Amino acid sequence: MIGSLGFVLGTTLMYATPLIYASLGGVISERSGVINIGLEGLLAFGAFAGATVGYYTGNPWLGFIAGGVGSGLIGLIHAISSVTFHGDQVVSGIAINFIGPGLAIFLSRKFFSGAAMTIPVEYKIPKFLPGVFPKYSFLDNLLNQDWTTVIAILCAVVMWFILYKTVLGLRILSVGENPEAADTLGISVRKIRYSCVIMSGVLAGLGGASMSLAVASNFFPTLISGHGFIALAAMIFGQWKPHGALGACLIFGLAQALVIFLGSTSISISSELLSMMPYILTLVILLGFVSSANAPAADGQPYEKE
């Protein structure tokens, strides 16, 4: 029983990890007032960049960083469109969702002689506490996660601290709520928004790389299929807060883990019907409370200096 619980919780964390990175990326961008619907594309490109650099250097950490840098650059495109040219942020995000995966598969074919998938890396991201607890014990299942999982949770904590406990955080929040007022106080709306959108790309890219370097060991076109949209939903579900997004991703991971767990037991429910549960569950929870009220006030609005 306790072993099963460990399995479920461990799987929860594994599934939640890429979602946590991406939805934190969503949080940081939207708190500064820039809608980022392009998380899916950013995840895909990060997954590709991570797997490719991981393969060629033989170092998963370099791959992980490359995932962040790569998608950070794609995020820069979104920033240029949204901040400098006051573009429609939703439209620009959709463009990112075409460019990111398109470029990822394009380059994959270039680097891996025509194949849409990269060659599996030799070294994946290492585990957090290997061999500390007996194999398959409760603590091993729960705590011996990929390092990327640990870093994801750390990122959530750090972002919470920055947003709510530092001057920088206050500036970001004020730019997202009332850019005119922030500008009057001498805060550069442009700088804050640029940094936040690029950071959003970096985080989503790390999430993608955590997918291709820790959960799987290579990039392929269906590796990222809808994770970005789930992360987007988790961000809204979590009320645009880092801890809320973290919680929402964990709920989502838990639902996935339960599907896998129930599928492995003798309970005979169709796995397809089981797989629907996380999504139905999310809908039901959403129906329970109104969620649209807490978006940052200036989310989606370009700021033009008078």
Next chain:
Amino acid sequence: MSKKKSTLTIILFSVLIGFLAGGIILKLAGYRPLETYLVMLKGIFGSPKFMSYSILKATPLILTGLSVMFAFRTGLFNIGAEGQFIVGAITAAMLGYYLHLPYVIHPLVILLIATFVGGLWGGLAGFFKARFGVNEVISTIMLNWVAFYLSNFVVTIESFVKRINVSYSIQPTASIRILGEWKTSDAGRAWLMEHPVLFDMFKSQVNVGVIIAILAVVISGFILNKTTLGYSLKAVGYNKYAAEFGGIDVKRNMFTSMFIAGSISGLAGGIQVLGISHNLSTLAAMEGFGFDGIAVALMGANTPIGCLLSGLFFGALKYGGSKIQTPPINAPSETVNIMVGIIVLFISMPKLIDVLKKSIAARKKVK
């Protein structure tokens, strides 16, 4: 009028940039852009068969584009076209197999029901938003996945599955292909041999789908521009509060709008099954008809006729793009997605185009 003109300029300019940027990316990656584009172009217009395939590729995109456009016009974002498409496809595949009706009536009944079911799937998101304040972006994303797994579940039902991962095909009476069985009969072959253009064209799954899509374009244009319903829907899209003050039932409008949007996507799914696939198979990942529809709506400037043109454009590019993957070009077909992404990106920033125009004008003055 001038606004329409400037929108058109922005879109044409963006398309131009899309091709230029695609060319630059191809060049940087070591391919020959001009030849690649030539192969793409030949792959679209090179023969009656190619053109017919391009139209077949475009048909679902025109419809999902229309669906997304309809919701956009009323201030809602329908990311759920994908799921609405899927439930339409499920409906068509099942009714096509289990239901027994005469020719013509069979597909008509199926498409009506598929349209309705798609409408319900979309309407559900509208209802959640109106009644519970749930953001339609999240609810449609969730409903997409429910539809996705529902489709895969249906392909496991014992009386419906033909072999693993593939369902039985629809009855011949349900098909909307033109010259369906006749074209492979002796008489059909003989006749087609005498008409080489048609012979070539009918190598593809030519069906009435595109005609239905054009009808849908006309009808949505009519609803949006010529009816009270369309007026009130657009009023909500422009300004929810003003509309409410003016006596329009905003909540009811949310449902209606999402219902119509969903029904168009459901119809698209139905057409795809009755015209092209004739059955369901297990999906490994989302097929992307709904997501492509978002790009179609945007490239079509959120107008019905625009969706028709941009749907044809995207569909043709997708088909032509599949041709560059083979020798002698060997370029990735994903070039097309990158190009479409860049086009959408530039459409998102009309201001950049203004800046460019002004700088060109300024340069001319200097000269």
